[in-house]
Amino acid sequence: MIYQWSYSRLKTYEGCPKQAFFRYVQKIKEPPVKAMERGKEIHKICEDYIRGRDIVLTGTLKDFEDGLNMLKENYRKGHVLCEGDWAWDKDWNKTDWFGYDTWGRAKVDAFYHDDSTNEATVIDFKTGRYEGNQEGHREQCELYASICLLRYPELEKITTEMWYLDHNKIDRYEYDKNTIENKRKKITERAVIMTTAEDFPAKPDRWKCRWCYFGKQGLCEEAIK
Ligand code: SF4
Numbered sequence: 001m002i003y004q005w006s007y008s009r010l011k012t013y014e015g016c017p018k019q020a021f022f023r024y025v026q027k028i029k030e031p032p033v034k035a036m037e038r039g040k041e042i043h044k045i046c047e048d049y050i051r052g053r054d055i056v057l058t059g060t061l062k063d064f065e066d067g068l069n070m071l072k073e074n075y076r077k078g079h080v081l082c083e084g085d086w087a088w089d090k091d092w093n094k095t096d097w098f099g100y101d102t103w104g105r106a107k108v109d110a111f112y113h114d115d116s117t118n119e120a121t122v123i124d125f126k127t128g129r130y131e132g133n134q135e136g137h138r139e140q141c142e143l144y145a146s147i148c149l150l151r152y153p154e155l156e157k158i159t160t161e162m163w164y165l166d167h168n169k170i171d172r173y174e175y176d177k178n179t180i181e182n183k184r185k186k187i188t189e190r191a192v193i194m195t196t197a198e199d200f201p202a203k204p205d206r207w208k209c210r211w212c213y214f215g216k217q218g219l220c221e222e223a224i225k
Helices: 007-015 017-025 034-050 059-076 134-151 177-196 206-211
Strands: 080-088 104-112 119-126 157-164 169-175
Touching (some): 007 017, 034 104, 059 080, 059 104, 080 134, 104 134, 119 134, 134 157, 134 169
Parallel strands (some): 119 157
Antiparallel strands (some): 080 104, 157 169
């Protein structure tokens, strides 16, 4: 079984349960993907910059200099959390990342909350493709908003922002307690299906199988070649 979920696990499972089985039940190691390694490096640069380390922004990151400076300034004042590890139990209560009751996990790139207001902003840094990912990213924003509004019950509004670092674009969504309730219910239902599943059938798809490590290694009999 897959006992813990995150948004990316959920997307993998829904895309092909068998791929999720190889990845999260059998825990078969996959070789690093260049684009992901690059993404991690860029995230680290942003994090270090916000934390006030001696970093010079280059390339497309220069387009986000103002925003990163705002986060840096507020980090110094204690209003920004960077690279937060947020975990929750089955009732969406806060718990430890590796707790005995951990059910869900999310990494939050930057969380901006000035205690003098009842609003907050969650920022997610994205590298790579912009087109075609918006639907998934919007769902990710709903997940962030769900967690924030439960963790900080005093908040009345959450703004979630996707910063597309390679494209000089920001997508922004706003939520409050009423608008998020239904969305939380829906993602909870999906997560329950994944974390209680005992069968992991293959869902072959020409495009997905083409890039699937487990198919390429001959581990998946249903792979479309
Ligand atoms: S090769 Fe295709 S069917 Fe098999 S696990 Fe990968 S994505 Fe799923």
